Amino acid sequence: MLLANNLSFKRGRKEIFQEMSISLPPKKIIHLKGRNGIGKTTFIKVLVNMLFPTTGEIYWNGKNIKKNLYEFFANLTYIMDIQTSKSELTVNENIRFWMKLFSSNIKSKQLEGIFDLLSLDKYKNTQVNFLSKGEIRKLELFRLVIEQKKLWILDEPYVGLDESTYELINGTFRNHIENNGMIFFSSHHRPELQNMDTINLENYANN
Amino acid sequence: MIKIFINPGEFSRFADIIFKPLLIVSILALFFGLIFALYLSPDDYQQGSTVRIMYVHVPSAWLAILTFFIMTIYSIVALAFKIPFGFIVNSAVAPIGATFTFICLFTGSLWGKPMWGTWWVWDARLTSVAVLFIIYLIIIFFRRSFSNIDVGEKITAIFIIVSSINLPIIKFSVDWWNTLHQPASISKFSSPSIDSSFMMPLITMTISFTCVGLLIAIIRIKGEILDRKDKI
Amino acid sequence: MQTINSILAIFYKECKIAFRIFYDVLTIILFFLLGIFIFVFSVGPNKEIFSQIGVGIIWALLLLSTNLSIKRFYQDDYNDGNIFLLHMSGLSFELIVLIKLIALWFFFQLPFIIVIPIACLILGIGTEDIYLILITFFLGSPVLTSLASISGSMNLLNNKNFAVGSVIIMVLSIPLIIFSTGIINAPPELIKPQLGILGGILLFFLALTPWVSAGCIKIALKYN
Numbered sequence: 001m002l003l004a005n006n007l008s009f010k011r012g013r014k015e016i017f018q019e020m021s022i023s024l025p026p027k028k029i030i031h032l033k034g035r036n037g038i039g040k041t042t043f044i045k046v047l048v049n050m051l052f053p054t055t056g057e058i059y060w061n062g063k064n065i066k067k068n069l070y071e072f073f074a075n076l077t078y079i080m081d082i083q084t085s086k087s088e089l090t091v092n093e094n095i096r097f098w099m100k101l102f103s104s105n106i107k108s109k110q111l112e113g114i115f116d117l118l119s120l121d122k123y124k125n126t127q128v129n130f131l132s133k134g135e136i137r138k139l140e141l142f143r144l145v146i147e148q149k150k151l152w153i154l155d156e157p158y159v160g161l162d163e164s165t166y167e168l169i170n171g172t173f174r175n176h177i178e179n180n181g182m183i184f185f186s187s188h189h190r191p192e193l194q195n196m197d198t199i200n201l202e203n204y205a206n207n
Numbered sequence: 208m209i210k211i212f213i214n215p216g217e218f219s220r221f222a223d224i225i226f227k228p229l230l231i232v233s234i235l236a237l238f239f240g241l242i243f244a245l246y247l248s249p250d251d252y253q254q255g256s257t258v259r260i261m262y263v264h265v266p267s268a269w270l271a272i273l274t275f276f277i278m279t280i281y282s283i284v285a286l287a288f289k290i291p292f293g294f295i296v297n298s299a300v301a302p303i304g305a306t307f308t309f310i311c312l313f314t315g316s317l318w319g320k321p322m323w324g325t326w327w328v329w330d331a332r333l334t335s336v337a338v339l340f341i342i343y344l345i346i347i348f349f350r351r352s353f354s355n356i357d358v359g360e361k362i363t364a365i366f367i368i369v370s371s372i373n374l375p376i377i378k379f380s381v382d383w384w385n386t387l388h389q390p391a392s393i394s395k396f397s398s399p400s401i402d403s404s405f406m407m408p409l410i411t412m413t414i415s416f417t418c419v420g421l422l423i424a425i426i427r428i429k430g431e432i433l434d435r436k437d438k439i
Numbered sequence: 440m441q442t443i444n445s446i447l448a449i450f451y452k453e454c455k456i457a458f459r460i461f462y463d464v465l466t467i468i469l470f471f472l473l474g475i476f477i478f479v480f481s482v483g484p485n486k487e488i489f490s491q492i493g494v495g496i497i498w499a500l501l502l503l504s505t506n507l508s509i510k511r512f513y514q515d516d517y518n519d520g521n522i523f524l525l526h527m528s529g530l531s532f533e534l535i536v537l538i539k540l541i542a543l544w545f546f547f548q549l550p551f552i553i554v555i556p557i558a559c560l561i562l563g564i565g566t567e568d569i570y571l572i573l574i575t576f577f578l579g580s581p582v583l584t585s586l587a588s589i590s591g592s593m594n595l596l597n598n599k600n601f602a603v604g605s606v607i608i609m610v611l612s613i614p615l616i617i618f619s620t621g622i623i624n625a626p627p628e629l630i631k632p633q634l635g636i637l638g639g640i641l642l643f644f645l646a647l648t649p650w651v652s653a654g655c656i657k658i659a660l661k662y663n
Binding site: 050051070073074078083084086088089093097101102 | 441444445447448449451452455456459460518519520521523524525526527528529660661
């Protein structure tokens with residue numbers, strides 16, 4: 001259960017958002033929308049404790065995440081809006097690295113299946129800087145499966161994905177909330193998912 | 208009491224109170240100091256009249272180090288206790304320190320020409336003071352190389368703290384390397400290696416330099432405070 | 440256990456990346472060698488002079504070569520969010536800095552162990568002095584890596600003034616340079632204390648760097 005109370009954030013003297021509260025119980029999705037430059041990415045960064053809110057607190061399972069940061073991180077997968085895979089490494093090496101980094105106990109058979117689904121299997125030994133934008137994005141979403149965490153926070157997950165992957169992601173989301181997961185994502189699309197609330201950041205922005 | 212040193216408003220009020228007395232003290236000290244230094248003090252039996260350069264050289268060296276020390280303390284305070292007044296002081300005081308370091312180098316070089324026969328020697332103390340000057344310059348412009356001024360101030364404060372490791376080197380360089388520069392004259396308070404006839408003008412000049420430095424610092428800090436109020 | 444796994448994974452990744460871009464390391468070594476040749480050309484082929492100032496040349500060039508590896512430290516990891524990713528896997532920033540320090544020392548300083556004896560031979564430095572230089576190199580090169588780390592983390596958000604990183608390294612390296620080059624000309628009974636001071640500088644910087652770099656990284660993340 002993720003709870004945020006009265007979050008506001010100032011950058012310099014500019015108020016990005018004010019008095020924003022969200023609560024995200026298990027089996028639920030929150031969709032954050034808002035026009036370009038309104039501060040969706042900033043809000044997500046505040047939510048994962050990369051930026052610190054000017055006022056307000058964030059609680060994970062009733063505990064303030066500032067004091068229990070690593071406990072919160074142990075339950076969080078955060079997909080950024082940028083490419084976190086290393087361009088010098090191959091696809092497979094990147095995935096091995098994430099598996100070791102997050103001590104994932106995912107089976108290699110499972111991995112093969114996902115490679116097939118995302119149609120990345122022929123690029124396994126290709127360096128990431130030879131991949132296309134969409135393929136890099138798909139590789140990024142691989143972390144959702146590798147880390148196997150409860151709470152997913154995604155920044156623009158649908159950017160650059162083709163139709164079939166779009167559906168695949170939605171399927172993964174459905175699957176995840178059936179397993180007591182929680183999802184928070186920002187997007188300009190509005191996918192058809194059950195248990196989904198939409199928050200418009202423009203209502204909280206100060207302009 | 209402590210608020211005077213960390214709160215901009217309290218500081219401004221306190222500065223207004225002490226500004227006039229400080230001005231009077233510094234004028235008096237400068238007046239008497241110059242009279243002592245230029246007319247009343249005797250020539251050195253070795254160095255002759257050039258010894259009078261010392262009355263500018265030593266106080267500015269002392270202030271150059273003192274300014275850095277103050278900046279280090281304010282950096283630590285500003286970063287550790289999140290007191291933005293420290294950043295104000297840092298950005299106001301750094302040019303003063305740079306100026307005094309420059310005066311120190313310049314007068315030292317003037318003094319060196321008749322004494323050592325050269326404007327500049329690669330002596331440990333001279334080089335480390337020159338490095339101090341460079342550090343001051345870095346501090347002054349490092350802040351401006353960030354597009355976000357807040358980041359610039361914080362990073363500069365960290366840089367000040369880290370580079371303060373050079374202070375002991377400047378202090379002890381004369382003891383560690385036995386080179387041309389004479390050991391510090393008034394470091395040992397118990398038995399100064401300097402005659403009282405030289406001591407008197409030196410102390411007066413040091414007082415006057417410190418007061419003048421304080422006055423400039425107060426003016427600059429107040430200007431900086433107003434500057435920031437404008438921006439908010 | 441998970442922490443150790445993560446640390447090993449990061450090491451492995453750094454190794455892989457360093458091998459992929461080994462020409463970068465190679466170029467830095469070439470820079471070092473070429474610097475010595477430039478010195479020979481500019482000072483003239485007098486062996487006497489070189490045996491006297493050789494140590495200074497070697498250390499100055501080591502310092503300059505370190506400047507070339509600043510960007511390798513955190514800039515890439517910062518720009519692509521990897522630093523925060525590592526942080527999310529449960530490592531504190533201080534630990535990440537420490538891991539980076541060890542990994543980058545391994546790739547950007549250790550290769551000089553082969554080049555320095557060659558440089559000493561070219562410059563005509565005596566055999567006993569080569570041992571001493573290697574010992575000071577072992578004590579001093581982690582300090583250089585620490586300085587590169589400090590300077591690299593300070594300049595994460597610096598997008599206007601690229602040279603200032605190198606200047607910071609040079610300013611902070613002065614104590615190190617004084618003691619590491621002073622050893623060669625020191626009388627024999629002073630060698631041990633000087634090595635002790637060098638060791639002290641090393642410990643001081645090893646203790647200081649994680650805090651300073653982590654602080655700078657936190658500031659940079661907060662304002663990006």
